[in-house]
Amino acid sequence: MSSATVKFQPEYSQPILQEIMEKSGQNLLSCYQCRRCAAGCPVSDEAGVTPDRLIRMIVFGQKDEALNNLLVWRCVACYTCGERCPNNIQTAKITETLKQMSKKAHLEALSPKIASFHEAFIKSAIDNGRLSEMDLMMTYGKKNAQHELKKGGGWKAVIAELKGQAKLGLALYKKKRVHLGSEKVKNLSEIKKLSKKAEELK
Ligand code: SF4
Ligand code: SF4
Missing domain, CATH: 1.10.1060.10 (Alpha-helical ferredoxin)
Incomplete structure (x- = not known):
C-alpha cells in the first residue's frame, strides 16, 4: 500500500x-x-x-x-x-x-472466484433456507464458467474449470462432505421475506 x-x-x-x-x-x-x-x-x-x-x-x-x-x-x-x-x-x-x-456499483471483484462463491452461497441459502452443497457447487461452477467466458478464456478454460469442480465434488462426496439433493426448510417463505427486507435495507 x-x-x-x-x-x-x-x-x-x-x-x-x-x-x-x-x-x-x-x-x-x-x-x-x-x-x-x-x-x-x-x-x-x-x-x-x-x-x-x-x-x-x-x-x-x-x-x-x-x-x-x-x-x-x-x-x-x-x-x-x-x-x-x-x-x-x-x-x-x-x-x-x-x-x-x-x-x-458494478465494480469488477478483485477476487472473482471469491465473489462467485459468495453469490452462490447466498443464493443457495435463500433458495433453500439452508445451504445445499450441490446447489452451491453448481451455481459456483456456472458463475466461474461465465466469468472465464467474459474475460475471453474460451471454452477450454470453461471445461477445465468445470472438470476441476467435478473432481473436487467427487472427492468431497466420497468423504461424505457433500450430499446429493437438497432439503428446504419448512418456513421458506419467512426466509424469502427476510431476504427481501435485507435487500431493501441495502
Ligand atoms: S479496530 Fe479496534 S483493535 Fe483495530 S485498531 Fe481500531 S480500535 Fe484497535
Ligand atoms: S473477520 Fe477475521 S479475516 Fe476478517 S478482517 Fe477480521 S480478523 Fe481478518
Missing part, C-alpha cells in the same frame, strides 16, 4: 464514512488505531491490508481504496479482529458492507 501522507478532510470523508457506519452498524470513529485487530487477522498478510488500515481509509474518505482492496474479498469473517478490539469494532461487517457496495 502507498505510504503517501493523506490529509484528513472531514467534509470529503464524511459521506462515505457515514454510509459505511450506517450500513455496517459499526462506529468507525471509535477506532484509535491500537492495531490489536491487525495482530490477529489470518488473511491480512495475503490481502496486504489490515483491518485498522481499512478503517483508516474509510475515515479519511478514500472510497476507491476502501472498495478495491483484497481484505474486502479475502476476509473470512472469523471475527477475531472484533474479539480483540477494545471498541468492539467488527471489521467483518465492514468488509461485508464494502462487498455489497462494490457489487451495487
Whole structure:
C-alpha cells in the first residue's frame, strides 16, 4: 500500500464514512488505531491490508481504496479482529458492507472466484433456507464458467474449470462432505421475506 501522507478532510470523508457506519452498524470513529485487530487477522498478510488500515481509509474518505482492496474479498469473517478490539469494532461487517457496495456499483471483484462463491452461497441459502452443497457447487461452477467466458478464456478454460469442480465434488462426496439433493426448510417463505427486507435495507 502507498505510504503517501493523506490529509484528513472531514467534509470529503464524511459521506462515505457515514454510509459505511450506517450500513455496517459499526462506529468507525471509535477506532484509535491500537492495531490489536491487525495482530490477529489470518488473511491480512495475503490481502496486504489490515483491518485498522481499512478503517483508516474509510475515515479519511478514500472510497476507491476502501472498495478495491483484497481484505474486502479475502476476509473470512472469523471475527477475531472484533474479539480483540477494545471498541468492539467488527471489521467483518465492514468488509461485508464494502462487498455489497462494490457489487451495487458494478465494480469488477478483485477476487472473482471469491465473489462467485459468495453469490452462490447466498443464493443457495435463500433458495433453500439452508445451504445445499450441490446447489452451491453448481451455481459456483456456472458463475466461474461465465466469468472465464467474459474475460475471453474460451471454452477450454470453461471445461477445465468445470472438470476441476467435478473432481473436487467427487472427492468431497466420497468423504461424505457433500450430499446429493437438497432439503428446504419448512418456513421458506419467512426466509424469502427476510431476504427481501435485507435487500431493501441495502
Ligand atoms: S483493535 Fe479496534 S480500535 Fe484497535 S485498531 Fe483495530 S479496530 Fe481500531
Ligand atoms: S473477520 Fe476478517 S478482517 Fe477480521 S480478523 Fe477475521 S479475516 Fe481478518
